[in-house]
Amino acid sequence: MEYLDFELPIKELEDQLDKCVVIGQESDVDVTNTCKQIEKKLEETKKKIYKNLTAWQRVQLSRHPNRPYTMDYIRALFGDTFLELFGDRGVKDDKAMVGGLGKINGQSFMVIGQQKGYNTKTRQYRNFGMANPEGYRKALRLMKMAEKFGIPVITLVDTPGAYPGLEAEERGQGEAIARNIFEMCRLQVPIITIIVGEGASGGALGIGVGNRVFMLENTWYSVISPESCSSILWRSWEYKEQAAEALKLTSFDMKKQNLIDDIIPEPLGGAHYDRETTFKTVEEYIMKAFNELKELSTKDLVAQRMDKYSNMGEFKD
Known part of the structure; x- marks a missing residue:
């Protein structure tokens, strides 16, 4: 440990x-x-x-090397029923974005998420969980496939951000993320989103629009990381702790501002201290959300999702 x-x-x-x-x-x-x-x-x-815990300490826990990643959740929740699907049918298969079909208690889901690596070799292979445009286009292809067959979608967010390289921008990184947000807003099947680690910037939003959005207790969700915020405002990474507090990026801050639907509790010490309990709790939240959403008509599903995001940021004097 x-x-x-x-x-x-x-x-x-x-x-x-x-x-x-x-x-x-x-x-x-x-x-x-x-x-x-x-x-x-x-x-x-x-x-x-x-x-x-302070905001910065929760950020540290979200990055803990022993913390379960997206594929750990997929294996635990879907087991042998998971069938991974590859490629965006345009450029290539992005290893930072994984997705496929699987079943929980006999119910089919399309699950999509960012995957980080466990060691130096796999981190390079997964590009540290930072997807390229083809990763977001693969995610959208799988979501549209799920829509075609009436299969609910689960997205697992864990990324330090979309890949910021020149080649990614040349292939339309911003457009790919914007297209995903646009299409997810009107997708005609239930979408359940869970922040399982880091939820940074547009990289997270590219698969983060859902009817139900949950955050694990020791995760963060923000437009920018504390280190990058510190380097912009103070010209130094030394103020990352102050930046983390100011950004209001913890699950409790997000719930207080009505930007997420609920917080998924973690075992004492974090998800990595008791993985089995964490997986079981996540499954319970998924099935509870699905059972609520399956009762809604297609029109109501889309309307609920649109209203949810339209109301964000409103306030009264």
Whole structure:
């Protein structure tokens, strides 16, 4: 297990607990009470740390290398029923954007999401979860296919942003994202969107328009990353913590501003501490949302989605 800087007190206590257990196993000394005291202190320390996280600490948790990625959710939720589909039928297959058909409890879904890598080799292969225009066009192709056959769509957002390279701009990165937003607004099937990690800029919005939008507890959703915001405003990355607070990018900030529908709770310590519980909770939210949306007519589905986004940003004096 890798630990973030603010988790070091937890690491120290877990190391103490491990040593205590080893002493008890290798000697005749009764260390039961000592171990219980350490366990109690460890639990209290975890609660104190994770119940008082700053915006920047939640950003760090969203990027934790042990955190489950899109393909982890797909394998857990869909299992052997998942059939991956490839290519945008124009340029190539973008490995940063994955998608395909699968079933949860017998119900078919088209699932689409950004996939990061687990190590240096796979991060390069997946382009760090930053999709090119063909990735967004592949996503749109799969959504239109789902619409044709009346299959609901699930999108899993986890990206530091769309790929900003020159070749991506030459192939129409901005147009591809804008086209996706436009088409998703009027797609005639239910769309359930979940932010499972980072939700940055247009890269997230390109698959982020949904009838129901959820965020996992320790994720963020914003027009810009804290580091980039800091470099623009302060000409330095050193103010990323202040930028994170100012951007109001956490799940709790987004819910307070009515920009998302609900927050999916994570196990104490983050999704990576108990993956099975996280996957089960996500499945419950998906099925609950689907059962609500399937009762709506096609016209009402589109109208609800349009009204949802049209009302964002309105305020009264």
